Amino acid sequence: MKKAALRKEFLQKRKEADGQWLIEKNALIAQNLEKYVQQNHFKTLHTFLPQLGSREIDTFFIIxxxxxxxxxMRIAAPYIVPGTREMEHYLVTPSTHLVLNQWKIPEPDPLTAEKIRPEEIDIILVPLLAFDRKGYRVGYGGGYYDRFLPQTRPDCIKIGLSLFEEVEAIEDIDGYDIPLDACITPGRLYDFKNLKAY
Structure with missing residues (x-):
């Protein structure tokens, strides 16, 4: 399937999901992610923050x-520079003031939060709607992460979080698409570097 069709299908799946099912799946994703992080030594984790009302994965629970x-571990989140497709990155601490942007996505307040450079990040939790067996993802179509990911170090781990399991293939992959290193679902960890799932 192509990205537009997958985007529509998985947005609908998420919309129709039962509230208790979402709570349970979020908890399982957080558990699986914690197991993965325990096996590695990450100093700085970057995560998206969930859009209000979108039924996105609850990364506040993970934080x-x-x-x-x-x-x-230091935890950072993105701030979308108004009027651009660029993101800046700020640490999120218990005292960080969050503001809602025009899409109702919470962001660290750039006037008070501590800014970090992309090269400081060791692991990125990447938002997505669907992903395939090769680690390619369908995002929301804005291209923010396509611009951000090349700015990070080559050894930075790019890991998707998905409520649903993989699709066989995304047909319209292009040169801007950067594959994930791994993806975590409620049921398993997909390791695309080593071509296995467990």
């Missing part, structure tokens, strides 16, 4: 659990 499990 809170990681503050307990990995107290030394």
């Amino acid at each position: 809170e659990s990681f503050r307990i499990a990995f107290p030394a």
Whole structure:
């Protein structure tokens, strides 16, 4: 299937999902992600923050659990520069003031939060609607992450979070599409570098 069709299909799936199902799947994703992070030594994690009312994966739950499990880890989130397709990146601490942007996405307030450079990031939680067996993803179509990911170090881990399992193939991949290193769902971890799932 092509990106536009997959985007429509998975937005609808998420819209129709039962509230209790979403809570359970979010908890399983957080557990699987924590297991993955425990096996690695990441100093700085970058995560998207969920759009209000969109039924996106609850990364606030992940942030809170990681503050307990990995107290030394720095956690950052993006800020979309108004009028552009560029993102800046700021640390998120318990005292960070968050503001809503025009899409109702919470962002660190750039006037008060501590800015970091993309090269400082060790692992990125990448938002998506669908992903395929090769690690390519269908995002929301804005291209923000397509611009951001090349700015990071070559060894930075790009990991998707998905409520649903993979599709066989995304047909209209282009040169701007950067494959994920891994993707975590409620049921498994897909490791695209080593071509396995467990």
